[in-house]
Amino acid sequence: SAVISQKPSRDICQRGTSLTIQCQVDSQVTMMFWYRQQPGQSLTLIATANQGSEATYESGFVIDKFPISRPNLTFSTLTVSNLSPEDSSIYLCSVIVGVSSEQYFGPGTRLTVT
Amino acid sequence: GNSVTQMEGPVTLSEEAFLTINCTYTATGYPSLFWYVQYPGEGLQLLLKATKADDKGSNKGFEATYRKETTSFHLEKGSVQVSDSAVYFCALSYNFNKFYFGSGTKLNVKP
Numbered sequence: 696s697a698v699i700s701q702k703p704s705r706d707i708c709q710r711g712t713s714l715t716i717q718c719q720v721d722s723q724v725t726m727m728f729w730y731r732q733q734p735g736q737s738l739t740l741i742a743t744a745n746q747g748s749e750a751t752y753e754s755g756f757v758i759d760k761f762p763i764s765r766p767n768l769t770f771s772t773l774t775v776s777n778l779s780p781e782d783s784s785i786y787l788c789s790v791i792v793g794v795s796s797e798q799y800f801g802p803g804t805r806l807t808v809t
Numbered sequence: 810g811n812s813v814t815q816m817e818g819p820v821t822l823s824e825e826a827f828l829t830i831n832c833t834y835t836a837t838g839y840p841s842l843f844w845y846v847q848y849p850g851e852g853l854q855l856l857l858k859a860t861k862a863d864d865k866g867s868n869k870g871f872e873a874t875y876r877k878e879t880t881s882f883h884l885e886k887g888s889v890q891v892s893d894s895a896v897y898f899c900a901l902s903y904n905f906n907k908f909y910f911g912s913g914t915k916l917n918v919k920p
Contacts, residue, residue, distance in 0.1 A: 726906070728908075736912065736913070737898065737910045737911060737912040737913050738853075738898070738908075738910045740907065740908070743907070787852065787853070789853075791906075796904075797855055798843075798902075799855075800852045800853040800854075802851070802852045803852055
């Protein structure tokens with residue numbers, strides 16, 4: 696199994712600023728994922744972050760808006776840049792671990808942009 | 810492309826009622842299928858999974874069978890409890906690499 700923590704758990708930010716979200720895992724993992732969950736909606740994959748390589752972004756998401764760092768096998772950050780109210784969402788990191796390749800999710804970061 | 814379609818919610822049931830949440834998928838090849846649950850104020854948790862056709866995943870009284878002929882993975886429970894109130898997400902994945910999630914179905918169980 697894996698225990699994932701995220702910081703901050705929530706934040707209220709002003710338009711035009713940026714927020715960096717941290718994701719810490721209690722074990723080494725190869726693949727980490729960042730998702731966005733807009734209010735009342737499903738999860739949308741933003742990018743896949745592998746240690747030692749550039750993140751792979753999904754259609755509609757770009758590095759300039761969502762830069763990601765993955766300095767080691769237990770940690771990653773997602774920055775949401777130049778915030779607008781449309782960025783108000785819950786941001787989740789997840790990892791896949793174990794021989795069963797089970798996916799675990801962090802508790803999420805609730806971002807509100809005013 | 811790959812996609813997952815779930816029945817829209819909310820679904821409201823009385824305690825001990827039978828639950829079905831429909832899930833169908835579009836995919837090429839043979840994906841693995843999952844149900845995740847998100848309890849109020851908590852993160853997503855894996856509820857059950859099936860990795861090949863005709864497999865049945867089960868956990869906590871919930872079941873779902875991987876039906877390739879109908880491209881479905883419907884979630885069922887014989888007798889729901891108030892504590893089952895949550896949002897349920899159907900998902901598919903190839904090689905546990907990239908996951909595609911349905912829109913989620915909110916279940917409300919009343920005593």
